[in-house]
Amino acid sequence: MSAHRERIVIVGASLAGLRTAESLRAGGFTGELVLIGDEPHEPYDRPPLSKTVLSGRIGTGRLALRTSDLAARWLLGVAATGLDRAGRLVRLADGGSVGFDRLVIATGVRARPWPVAEQAALNGVHVLRGRDDADRLRADLAAGPDRVLVVGAGFTGSEVASSCRDLGLAVTLVHRGAAPMAGALGTAVGSAIGVRQRAHGVDLRVGTTVAALVGDRQGRLRQARLSDGDVVDADVAVVASGSLRNVEWLHGSGLAVDARGVHCDPACRVLDTDGAVVDGLYAVGDVARWRHPLFDGAPTALEHWGNAVDQAETAAHNLTRAPHGVRFNEAVPAFWSDQFGMNIKSVGLPHLADHVVLAQGGFDRRSFVAVYGRDGVTVGAVSVDSPRVMDGYRALITERAAFPPRIDATDSPAFATPSPILEGAARP
CATH class of the missing domain: 3.50.50.60 (FAD/NAD(P)-binding domain)
Structure with a gap:
């Protein structure tokens, strides 16, 4: 293929795959784009499925995410079944295949x-x-x-x-x-x-x-x-x-893939079984397992909307700018949940923590904030009905502030002693 008609194939046509395609076009990529999705539906918003859809307030037909013409070829309702790295082919469930110059893996997860x-x-x-x-x-x-x-x-x-x-x-x-x-x-x-x-x-x-x-x-x-x-x-x-990562189609490809996801670096570049970066292959979204530069914990996969978008933008930048100006995804992870009249918001990676401390409010009150630490470093914070204060906690995480941090808010408890995050459990 000539350089100006380079083909990038994105396997996975949900949020991460769609945002990667949009970011590629916004970044100036003018070659061929092919998006492959195992569902017959165009990309749609998943978070409302467990909330407003079940309650009947909106129907699933109103969840579409596509907002612009990507000048892309869409192969929907057909799953990827194999990857031929040497031949640079994605094999499909219908017996066909699609060639690629570069590949983005965004196959996400399925329900267990x-x-x-x-x-x-x-x-x-x-x-x-x-x-x-x-x-x-x-x-x-x-x-x-x-x-x-x-x-x-x-x-x-x-x-x-x-x-x-x-x-x-x-x-x-x-x-x-x-x-x-x-x-x-x-x-x-x-x-x-x-x-x-x-x-x-x-x-x-x-x-x-x-x-x-x-x-x-x-x-x-x-x-x-x-x-x-x-x-x-x-x-x-x-x-x-829980969920299962959709990685079976990659088995035997020589990539670092297991039940925990597709292993990649903070630039979203896929690693092989020897831990080396594989040229031209990227992973984004729920299926990507990586070590965040801000945290000392083990590599992890994050099933959050924000992470899917951050990784999509990172991968697209590196696809269009590499080898010069490689960007790492250093955005602080965040997600939210509305349930039982509560707004729960999380920043950082609380699941990596070994201790937690109450920073504002009270567990028996309407609102509170808890801060999480690992080895004396602040790694996360969770608020209930206090979303406006979370920017300050995000800054503490970015600065790798000492844990427990001194908050001194008007609703901070006079005495708060950190406790183990999971009583009697081993640290992740």
Whole structure:
């Protein structure tokens, strides 16, 4: 191919892939763009799926993200099944292939299914990741089930439970950990959120798992048997027990790929199995696993809107400017969640922390801020109903301020002692 018609192929047509394409065009790339997506839908906004879509306030047809003509070729409804690095080909599920000069991997994640196939196939058992998932679940919720069982009280599970309560539905929320969202926010903050979930009428069961989903003779979900021996009657279940990264199509390619994601550097450049940068290959979004320059923890994959956009812009810059002026993604990660009348906002990487301290407000009050530290360095902060103060905490994280930081706000507690982020658990 001539240089002026260079082809960049983006595998993954969701937020990260779309923003990479938009940033490439904005950065002056005039060659061929091909976007490959396994879903038949054009790119759409996923966060509303667990909130406003389930509550019925908007339909999935109103979530489209495409806002401009990218002069791109779209191959939708066909999954990538293999990568031929030597031949510079992406192999497709329909038997075809697409050649590339440079490649962006943005295949994201999928919902972890219920592990027992016969139980997962019961009518009323759902996962929630894409538009079609949300439409099926919304239809079951609109039918007015007697009780909804939500398996997993991470962010998705908690948001689903909140939407169900907004609809007036009875909800049992079962969580393996000691508190909702404890894996991301720690036990203290998660426990404070759990109190509010119960106050909104959620039957919250922590330190518990679902042993089996039980259906009737017609194949409809009717009960869930819990690990503590209890039985919960439920005719709809939402399995929100995490995600699986879509990396199978890359197996055997020689890239550093495992169940944790596609390993890349802070410039979004993909690494091979020897840890060397692979020329012309980039990874962005939920599937990318990397070590953030601001933090000393292990490489991690971040399933956040903001990170997808930041990485897309970083990769596009490096695709159009490299080898000169290589840019690293140094943006402080941030995400938010609205649930049970609360706005939860996180900056930094709280899940890397070994200790947490209350910085403002109180866990028993309407609003509070908790700050997270690792080895004496501030690495994250989480607010509940205090979004306006988070810029200051973002600055502390950027400066790698000593932990615990001195805040001295008017609502700071007189005495606050840091506590282990997860009681009795090993540090990640």
